[in-house]
Amino acid sequence: MKVAVLDLETYWAVGHSLTKMSPIVYCMHPDTEIISCAFKLGSAKTVVLFGERDVQDMCDDVDWSEYMVVGHNLSGFDAMILSWRLGIKPKMWGCTLAMARPIYAKDVGLSLGNLVTHYGLGVKDNAALLATKGKNLCDFTQQELDDMAVYNAADVDQCAQLFLRLIKHTSRDEIHLIDMTIRMLVEPQFDVNMPLLVNTLAEEDVRKRAMLVEAADVMDVFEDDMTDEEAAGEALTVLSSAAKFAKFLQTIGVDVPTKVSSTTGKDIPALAKTDEAFLALQEHDNPLVAAAAAHRLDAKSTILQTRVQSFIDAAKAHPTSKVPIPLKYYGADTTGRWSGWGYNPQNLPRIKGLPSDALRSSLCAPPGYKIVVADLSGIEMRVNHFLWQVPSSMKLFQDDPEKADLYKDFASKMYEVPLDEVTGDQRQVGKAAHLGLGFQAGAETFQKFAKVVGNVELTLEQSLEVVSRWRHDYRQIKTGWNKCRDAIPTIKNGASGGAIDPWGMIIPVPEGLKTPKGMIRYPDLRKEYNEDFERTENVYGHGRSKATIYGGKMVENIVQHLARCVIADNALDVSRRHGLQPALMVHDELVYVVPEDDAAATLDAVQSIMRTPPTWWPELVTWSEGSTAYNYGDAK
Secondary structure, three states, X not given: OEEEEEEEEEOOEOOEOOOOOOHHXXXXXXXXXXXXXXXXXXXXXXXXXXXXXXXXXXXXOOOHHHEEEEEOOHHHOHHHHHHHHOOOOOOEEEEXXXXXXXXXXXXXXXXXXXXXXXXOOOOOOOHHHHOOOOOOHHHOOHHHHHHHHHHHHHXXXXXHHHHHHHHHHOOHHHHHHHHHHHHHHHOOOOEEOHHHHHHHHHHHHHHHHHHHHHHHHHOXXXXXXXXXXXXXXXXXXXXXXXXXHHHHHHHOOOOOOEEEOOOOOOEEEOOOOOOHHHHHHHHOOOHHHXXXXXXHHHHHOOHHHHHHHHHHHHHHHOOOOOOOOOEEOOOOOOOOOOEEOOOOOOOOOOOOOOHHHHHHHOEEOXXXXXXXXXXEOOHHHHHHHHHOOOHHXXXXXXXXXXXXXXXXXXXXXXXXXOHHHOOHHHHHHHHHHHHHOOOOOOHHHHHHHHHHHHOOOOOHHHHHHHHHHHHHHOHHHHHHHHHHHHHHHHHHOOOOOOOOOOOOOOEEEOOEEEEXXXXXXXXXXXXXXXXXXXXXXXXXXXXXXOEEEOHHHHHHHHHHHHHHHHHHHHHHHHHHHHOOOOOEEEOOEEEEEEEHHHHHHHHHHHHHHHOOOOOOOOOOOOOEEEEEEOEHHHOO
8 A cells, every 4th residue: 555645734824723713614614725735645756736726636636545645633634625625535544643642642742843853854844834824825925935835845754754653653453543533534424413403502592591691680680771681691790700709609698619729829719610619509508609609600611502513513514514523543642542622522411301412413324324333331340350350240240241230239248238139329339439449549539429420429438438348349459559559660660570460461661551452651750749739749741741640540541541442443343344434433332324224233243243352352251232223312
């Protein structure tokens, strides 16, 4: 297969750039003029062409089915223009930024400039690009055209050299996964139920307006001569401002909750939607305070409106009005899991009857097709319990991989009752325990987790009892935390050690941890003093990418990495055996759009693969549940 390296330069200006607009909308915006495109086809000399017509003619003259098309950040920009506007359909898509993310995200950085400097491939000079800010191609001087040609060609030549360096560290499977990720974006398979989105947005606007009018009355800012619109606007002003909301609380004799500023060290109002003291105001004895706090939280939450509008904008931008699926390959750069960007399609609410469910339900199969959804049941929990060889858990899954109920099993032990007498509330505690305690959470953290995630109210004493019992019953996992803790000095000292886990799969090496499918990297692992918590911690990475590591966190990294490898292998197997590309991938879920008559057979085929242990860990017991439907919201 030949490799073609491409790089586009487009019109940009204040307010019209990738930093100000959604890349999906930017790429298809009528003001986004194609200024130039540099082409390096195989080993041929790089060619730079200016203007969309000449670029299009070049694209039309190439048989792209012979090429893997590569670019830097192609997965987040160039691929959309190349596919949607220029009609390129290559044999494979590639992206050097995506290839670099597993290796350099935490230290070197992912910009082309940083990476070519790291490899000694030259220096990236942006002067020519900066000089064209706000200029259409017709505004370029001859000197600017000459400078842009040199700049554009240099980008492609450096990217081509970078690709040759990175391909040595990127397996064939991962190359296919990058291609798969880009295809979900540029070859979307979902139709969109536009009326549902438009109506949901309108209904949410009406609901928010009614809420603000009610808030105006609650907070006594509704004067007799005010219209509802004016009252709503006044209420929004108070609810959106921490200072004004604090003043409102003071006027009704309520103490304003405070917290210590991480920057100044002084007390400031604790009125953010993540502040526990503020959230507690929603249960205040004074119903006026409780209502006002709830209204402030609602007023500040615009995520549903924003995401619905983003769905609408993306579907309108796509040439055939389908919904692109923007995923970031190796978005979780330590573990390798995908993450969403834009409107984050990996995290669509699934609550029937609520407006937020419109996001899932708006993703529809085209006429004559159905959506097939299959997910790995409790994959991270299974990986954690098998990784450390917890005997009771392994037997439970081995005896009945489909119906094994680890939540009820722990509740039975915790409350000392037979399995068939475990109540719903007791099982909910067991569920919260398994979901919240696998990675070394303490009693206080688990108390909060159980309330937020499991809607389980525990006293601190009860929480401590649950934590103690869970650690006793699954002490092999606790041993795993300690094994990982003990491996940190080995990695920090640039040495290698014996396997951490009893299977012999996870090996400490100077770069981090070697796994059956790759690496978990901890670049520049070192000790640092944390002034906020007044303690010394193990950290790795730098700047915004700096992260803390300890035994339980390392176990979480390993578990998420291995679980990611399982679902990635499943996607590759489905592609190779059945020729299907996923329409969407979530952490534990694969989604396909197939002809209606093939839906049932496809579900069976996908689930057969997902229920088969990975070749690199045949002892792991996996299971899958799934369904077919005409829209994503009705699936599963």
